[in-house]
Amino acid sequence: MTLGRTRAVGLHGLAGFVVEVEVDVSAGLPQFLVSGRPDASCKQSPDRVKAAAANCGHQVAQRRVTVNLSPASVPKIGSGFDLAICVAVLAASETIERRVVEDVVHLGELGLDGTVRPLRGVLPLVLAAARAGVRHVVVPVANAAEARLIPGIRVHPVAHLGELVERYRLLAAGVTPPEVEEPVHPVPPEVGWPDLVDIVGQDEPRRALETAAAGGHHLYLVGPPGAGKTMLAERLPGLLPPLDDEQAMEVTAVSSILGMPGVLTALERRPPLVAPHHGASMPAIVGGGTNPVVPGAVTQAHHGVLFLDEAPEFQSGVLQALRQPVESGVVVIGRAMGRFLFPCRFQLVLAANPCPCGLGYGKGDRCRCSSLRRNTYQNKLRGPLLDRVDIQVFVPAPSRATLILEPGETTAVVAARVREARAIQGERWGHLGYRVNAHVPGPVFRDGPMRLCRAVTHDLDAALDRGLSMRSYHRCLKLAWTLADLRGADVPDGDDVGMAVGLRCQDGELAA
Ligand SMILES: [Zn+2]
Known part of the structure; x- marks a missing residue:
């Protein structure tokens, strides 16, 4: 033979x-x-x-x-x-x-x-x-x-x-061979996330960040340059709980495929933060190539945060292509040799200036652009992609009053509340296979045992008559539940729903 x-x-x-x-x-x-x-x-x-x-x-x-x-x-x-x-x-x-x-x-x-x-x-x-x-x-x-x-x-x-x-x-021959000598890998130094305590003031954006972390909600930050949008986004992974064994294995597998061969020595326990440049190509963002087909930024951000700074500057095609991964948590790449599925259950953080000139246009700001130019810029995000983003918040530029403010809570304090809120959600949704409110299908919140009493949702219900989309309606309900979970309450009350509407709609969708 x-x-x-x-x-x-x-x-x-x-x-x-x-x-x-x-x-x-x-x-x-x-x-x-x-x-x-x-x-x-x-x-x-x-x-x-x-x-x-x-x-x-x-x-x-x-x-x-x-x-x-x-x-x-x-x-x-x-x-x-x-x-x-x-x-x-x-x-x-x-x-x-x-x-x-x-x-x-x-x-x-x-x-x-x-x-x-x-x-x-x-x-x-x-x-x-x-x-x-x-x-x-x-x-x-x-x-x-x-x-x-x-x-x-x-x-x-x-x-x-x-x-x-x-x-x-x-x-x-029945002899035990000697073991091969292995190289000793230096232990990489522990690098912590930047701390939330560095952000002074900004109560509203801080609350938005905490809510996003607690319920797994996508987040949109609008504000003038230098207001601290990037600082906020960089502090989101630190608020998320460390990865469990299965998540760590998935996240490390992506590094193993994309990184230098032979340098990986430990499982990654921290949620990743991936911040691609706005000039990044479609394959760089969603994945692509042929031999081999490699995962893109959305998969590198799996179980972590995908941060798109200056989001309207990204190619329209790239922004459109994000809709499906944002919704389903999976990206499918079709090739002649077959279909490739990559997981991408990330939290999306979009940041944008109010205007393409980069200057603010509030009181005392120097922007002289037409409202048409500003609207065209913002409209690149509006519609299907922004519709899938639960929280939209304005980040104001710091003023002189900021200097006398006391430092806010640390990442450790906020992360503890996030952990508690996530534990409540884990218990509530475990039997359906979800971990956080944001991943649960919208209709679940509207009907059945999750239905809130009419008095609590009165204002939100009324907004439906004023043209609020059903998707936005569901997203407000999800946010209200996350806010209740953060308080440790059994069900959301009218204040939670009101605050949810505030977090959801900065651009006046409901304000009318
Ligand atoms: Zn301008």
Whole structure:
């Protein structure tokens, strides 16, 4: 028999899938073919495998080698299959004993001299292997710390192909091979979020920020330059609870795919803050590319905050494309080789100047632009995108009176209230699979057990007659519940509904 078998893991979007690697080596015209939908980089694997094996003293060049990667229905992207293909080839040619490698997953790119190079995406790859019941995984030594973040699977680091062959020779002979020395990773210094105490005054925007954090609501900040919109946005992740195990795994998987290979050593426990430049392209924001299809800013902000400063400056197409991810928490990218789903359950924070000239137009301000110009600017956000943003608040420029104000509450104090409010929501919505009010479908708040009494919603109901959209109506109800949760009240009262209307509508939608 000249068949060798081992396993690898491929990546589709953010999810891994175990790949069976089969190799047949026979006499005949020398050739080395890979089948099972390899991409261009994977197709070049034979060149690297032949050179690496030869430089470790194992000739495979003069044989007929056929490699099959299954399932053949899913494309195999990248050079991470090199090590598995090489091990299967060496097993087929009986350099390595077949039974010791059959159930092991091998991950790694091969250098021509046999060096095993680190890969991107090792965290989701090893996670997929562990979930498929694999018990042993061989990874490049630089990826070992990252692979060990996954419980329930033995990680065997390898630096060089020759060393791996020797290891299998010892195992076949019943000897325990020595452990490979791993590089020591320096512990990165703990970087805290900027504190809310730095923001003086701004009671209304502070309350908006706290409410957004408590209920998972999207937030729109309008105000003149220098009013502190960016400072506010940067303090939102610090108010959110730390990520739980599952969330941390998802967030870290994104860093693993996008970051430098071999530098990840710990799970990310902090909600991410992603602030793309307004010149960013569509693929940079929503994800794209072909080989591989990579997640964009919306997915990097998964379980955290996506902050679009100077939001009206973004391309209209980009702003339009955000509607679906904002609503569904998932972005779908269609490609010839299939559909790619990336999670993106982020909190959106939009910031804008009142006018494109960057000057305020209130009393004493210097803006001389026409109201048409200002409206055109603001209208880029209005409509479907802004309609999905629960809280809209004006951030005024600081005045001389600000200087004598006492410092406000710290992030720790506000975050504690947010935590309590989120615990209440977790209990209320857990059975429906939601964590926060903002994610619950609107009609749930209008009918059934969540229905508030007429007296409480009287003013809001009346606004429906004045042209308030049903979506806005639902969003006010959600906000009212979040405000009640922050107070620790069982149900919202008239004040909560009134305040919700105030947070929701800064531009006079309800004021008439
Ligand atoms: Zn202006």
